[in-house]
Amino acid sequence: EAGVAQSPRYKIIEKRQSVAFWCNPISGHATLYWYQQILGQGPKLLIQFQNNGVVDDSQLPKDRFSAERLKGVDSTLKIQPAKLEDSAVYLCASSLLTLKGGLAGTDTQYFGPGTRLTVL
Amino acid sequence: QKEVEQNSGPLSVPEGAIASLNCTYSDRGSQSFFWYRQYSGKSPELIMFIYSNGDKEDGRFTAQLNKASQYVSLLIRDSQPSDSATYLCAVNGDNQGGKLIFGQGTELSVKP
Secondary structure, three states: OOOOOEEEEEEEEEEOOOEEEEEEOOOOOOOOEEEEEOOOOOOEEEEEEEEEEEOOOOOOOOOOOOOOEOOOOOOOEOOOOHHHHOEEEEEEEOOOOOOOOOOOOOOOOOEEEEEEEEEE | OOOEEEEOOOOOOOOOEEEEEEEHHHOOOOOEEEEEEEOOOOOOEEEEEEEEEEEEEOOEEEEEEEEOOEEEEEEEEEOHHHOOEEEEEEOOOOOOOOEEEEOOOOEEEOOO
């Protein structure tokens, strides 16, 4: 079974530029998550989708970050304009979880390789 | 603010010893608990999850959950140098949403 795919793996940009990340979840996984992981910290959830709807975006800085999952499969996360403090690894994860619940373990999240963003 | 706390370490143990990693959480309603391993420069990799009070064993790994004390731990028996990594505790307080709250991670170093 293929895992979560992400691209690019690395990105270096200057502040005030824009950048976009792409994620393809595990086939059949309804829920997709974007996390930000700053060096030395645990991942922090930015946004959660179930199919093509947003479940939680309470920690997404909406003045500069946006995300979409139009067809309920792939997702893109965009930052515009980038700031120095956006330097981090952006992780995409997916799970089988649906809002109707499910068997134990369906909320288990599997992570992609991440995109390391450096803002200069 | 729902929180998950871990000692950042580093925790250093000799090869073959038992490594004990601890985690406390603030949301008493939390239902699902996960341990992830993260090698330097890599993404988190699931080790195991636990839902019920008590112990859950998987090979050399044992997760322990005590909901009354809001405490979850991970024991690694017969530690190997390849176990050297950062271990992340994650808590899902809302089974409908699936949102995970992560601790800051504990760095484990297993010395040959």
